[in-house]
Amino acid sequence: MPKRTDIKSILIIGAGPIIIGQACEFDYSGAQACKALREEGFRVILVNSNPATIMTDPEMADATYIEPVNWQTVERIIEKERPDALLPTMGGQTALNCALDLDRKGVLEKFGVEMIGAKKEAINKAEDRDLFRIAMNKIGLAMPRSEIVHNMEEAKAAIDIIGFPAVVRPSFTLGGTGGGIAYNRDEYMEICERGVEASPTNEVQVDESILGWKEYETEVVRDKKDNCIIICTIENLDPVGVHTGDSITIAPAQTLTDKEYQMMRDASIKVLREIGVETGGSNVQFAVNPENGALIVIEMNPRVSRSSALASKATGFPIARVAAKLAIGYTLDELDNEITGGATPASFEPSIDYIVTKIPRFTFEKFPQADDRLTTQMKSVGEVMAMGRTFQESLQKAIRGMETGVTGFNEIVDESSGNILEQIEKELRVPRADRLWYVADAFRHGLSIDEVFDICFIDPWFLVQIHDLVEEENKLRNEGASSLSEKRLVELKRKGFSDQRLAELADLSESDVRKLRIDKNIRPVFKRVDSCAAEFESATAYMYSTYDVECEAAPTDKQKIMVLGGGPNRIGQGIEFDYCCVQAAFAMRDAGYETIMVNCNPETVSTDYDTSDRLYFEPLTLENVLDIIHVEKPYGVIVQYGGQTPLKLARDLESAGVPIIGTSPDSIDLAEDRERFQKLLEDIGLKQPPNRTARNVEQAVKGAEEIGYPLVVRPSYVLGGRAMEIVYNEDDLRNYMDNAVAVSNSSPVLLDRFLNNAIEVDVDAISDGQDVCIAGIMEHIEQAGVHSGDSACSLPPYSLSDEVQDKIATQVGAMARALNVVGLMNTQFAIQNDDIYVLEVNPRASRTIPFVSKATGISIAKVAVNCMVGNSLASQGLTNVPVPDYYSVKESVFPFIKFPGVDPLLGPEMKSTGEVMGVGKTFGEAFAKGQLAAGEEFPREGNAFISVKEIDKEKAVIVARELSLLGYELYATSGTCKVLKAAGIKCERVNKVREGQPHIVDMLKNDAIDLIVNTTEDKKAIADSFSIRRTALQHKVFYTTTIAGAMATMEALKQRDSVGVNSLQDLHKGVIA
């Protein structure tokens, strides 16, 4: 059946900001869908509020709307664009929910838009726990015993039937938000309450626990002729109980006989047919009883997912791309399996001849108060994938790709404290992020494989291999470096040990081991991912390293540019850098180079095998990168686009003779090295906040006395403000030094005088080594002190004078020249009373590059990479980037709702996972849209609560007056209340929590407050007001924790009727609605 000709234009809904449970896998699927549909001649209209995505690059769709993903906004887009069809399956749960809303509100019917890819009946059947259960019953598939509850009464009744432990899953939430495992009544009631609230339908399912069963997933694709294929099976190393997104997973499944596997395959297909997924990809999750093979269905997703992105990368079969083509009428046999260059059709099942391991990446260190137990609610922020010819190799490659400082199965148990075995058993029993390493420690401390299995239920097949690795480690440790004969080294490398880990075990340096290895000519070979286990020839250069015999790299002798990617997503380093890497690859391909990508994050567009000419799916470690360079011998390597990951390697790569293009590693270091940089600024006459560098506590205390409190303190060489804090006194500083030095190892701690109420400014610039071009000046909404990645910002600035902006531009130019920047440079300034202070300079791609590109219509990353290969700005025709005559606001999105117990207060340490963008004719309109896109809905009337710190009281009066004028009733705590009343503003006093009931939290719980302005500073006040912020979050009450944020909110509130929706293509032409 060929493609449909009755539809001409298709609306794709994106997933919005990156949040836990929904990361850049939907940029990958959305970008694939855009490409797949456009090459078929369809007009593609895209809506996604996330400017950091590649899919929102204006070249990807015919009309790109960076607008809030909610039904009201999408309705306006539909009204304007009149698409024939809507494809809701590419943007995760967000897109599905939005599509269902559009249907429910009659929008689709009103404008005659057909939902393709998944019908609402199928979505409902898959997502509604009750309907799903009935469907599974009908086709004879078992499910865990379960009850549906809608309130606490029902919850009480349900637990008597189900018993403990019980698994609580809210309906229609993403990544299992609000769910959990309850071992006792207290926990149970707490989770149910949370779950009912988290579910948009106030519905949770209470399941019988099948903890300890083995968990599997199948990725299934179906076309409208009912052809069904299984793309991949995935086996979870972590048994049932840990969300699959938080589990270590292996592909293909390893511990099923063919008979059991075929049973699962049959069941998967039955599920798709019964749910009625007509076309596209779905995933089905199963649990298998290890005692008797009994199979039960856990759930299914009628859309592409993180698992399907993983399966696509694991097999070389592009599920999203194929699903998009199936949605427009093709059948599988009509589509090519493109990785074989069309030698075979898409209607087959990939066979893979390697082992894939995925390990999730967590960021609990950012949220110390968070419950870090892994349960059915997803908590990881990213993941890493690795391939090897054996499980051991694949696992150890994945481990070192994580960049958490581990080089293999490093010892983790704290040997100094208490009973070691007790500690290990506890960590094995209750899974946390590090359980894998405790398994190794368990073996080190004498536990047997059976004993470990009895505690954690990880399949012995996996345990034995970890046990074997530990034995190998012990042996090497005992026998020492002299035992590393050629044969022994090959044997260890085949088991996946990194040079670094071998060095640790043999008491050598990493370079010693590398030298030993190279001298004996022990190098990895590169094998291709071809989806067919070599049965057909593949022209696609999608490769992984392994220690085996034949190398299939077959490098060309073309001039090559190699881009080092950003590794796993984490807070502070995510999709923005993938955007930059992809832009670099596109630009260099256009410039006639052969492009090579190196990355290990399966969610990304950069690891799509056709983003660059050659893809190496490898950990971004010195060892792996050098091994690739040895084979490819690139003309230039780009390290400044992938965030901190490749930057960390820059120096070592350079000294290994690798040609790094763009700004030199020495210049990067110069900008990072506080003392060197300070000297440079002095030379060119620029100001910095008074600052000191300290290598120990005493230096810090002395320095602090010299420059005065409060201080911003942070370790050098970190990203995302890791361990950055504002300290107000010596005690806090001493406290900080004791902890922070451990964070940053040997690098010094930086102390800056904190500038109160200063405006922070971010500037992105491009330099070709001669000329410097300002790409964008962004004024932060929140004052200095809030991490730049967490604060909202506006392009162009909304309050800075032209004079200050000109001065800033001049200073950026001077620094770029002084640093010999070739490529991108990001500068952060603080402006206090028209004085300009340089906070920091990073001569590399910044988090704001995609935002600036979308706001201005110039692909900054592409221009800069061209500079790196010697094309001047003038030759590219870019001497200045015109400042748009509309406002673009970037707003950050936070994961606080996922972490009960965590204070949602903003500070110098970055905590946001993603961002959105709002565009408007005025700053207020743009800011309002940004808030809406971030999921914040401004209350239009009602009660506002104000409680601010001393320094903010003056501005609080302005805010209060505005609120009062807008018709809000005001409530304030005593101090603030006094100030407001003194200013003649009507206001009612309300108790702080410690002042006794009824207090502000009571009001929040009674839904008597609609808007909160709450700013605090010292530790005590922060602790006092914690419950206000947390309750506001839980009750979805709009709140702001900075006075600047409150001021901006007033601007937005004045924009009552912002209705314009604008495509980037129009905006960049200067057309704005």
Next chain:
Amino acid sequence: MTENALLALEDGSLFYGTSIGIDGESIGEVVFNTSITGYQEILTDPSYYKQIVTLTHPHIGNVGTNSEDEESSQVFVSGLIIRDLPLVVSNWRATENLSDYLIRHKIVAIAGIDTRQLTRHLRKHGAMKACVVAGENIDAEKSVKTAKSFAGLVGMDLAKEVSTSSAYNWADGTWDIEGGIKPSSSKKEWRVIAYDFGVKRNILRILADLGCEVKVVPAQTPANEILAEKPDGVFLSNGPGDPDPCDYAITAIKEIINSGIPIFGICLGHQLLSLALGAKTSKMKFGHHGANHPVQSLDGGQVSITSQNHGFAVDEKTLPDSLRATHRSLFDDSLQGVHHNKLPVFGFQGHPEASPGPHDLKPLFNHFIELMQEHKT
């Protein structure tokens, strides 16, 4: 890793590895199979007689072996080549690990080979004569010579070598998770005689489930003996080797076709059926061996994922007017199924009985039942 085993190919290529079977030497044609699961079914599939199999999935042996997953009473491969034998078996049904199983069945087997390299070699140069040897003092040169001494499969009638020596009745049904394998409880409505050219048990199990009282007979059983039993249908099994020299079978099949009794042929059985009706077969470059092969029905266009294991194929261009093509491989457009235009006679090249592999084409067995039903009324 001790390199105490060698795979030598007729073109002089050598692959050293570690023995995981018995010490000794064995020859055959080396082929690759891309199925991720089902190594025990593959090892015991009589169609692999005189073949050395390399499996492309790197870990083989994870789930051990058990008595239910045997497709015949013995291991038929001449040798097994894998990348890695895991350290432990993990499956609730396992009763013996793969290495012990191979040794018990006296098979030469090698692990530690770059099986992807070997597969690519075979893809490029075609299936090859080979020698596997394990033990002390391996002489590579001699092994290459031994490899060359293998006569090859072209012109080799192997069906009669693997066939049962005497007829027997089959009762077991297919495996299920609760009961395992036990006699089929279906009501027996059809009397089917199955020619054993190297039959896989799962074919017989499915027939039994579908109500067939199955009698398995030796490959060289003449047609008159079959017809004398007045069966409702005759089944032609899969099997090893070249179909062309099996003149006894071709003769018998011709006679049975003429009797008008429904006939269903799988794999070698399909080839013999086609030959009996006048088509021609030929040797393929490296054949089809795997569980992921898309086959399209020429009637409805439906695509099925099938299990495949054949090195010879019926040439579609040579089909007589009496036969029409019903299925084609979407991998290489080769012929996958035929149906007689007038008579209740059909054949399929792949393995609808799966084991290992997907169950997508199990309905072909139902078609056989339908034909018997029609024939009876």
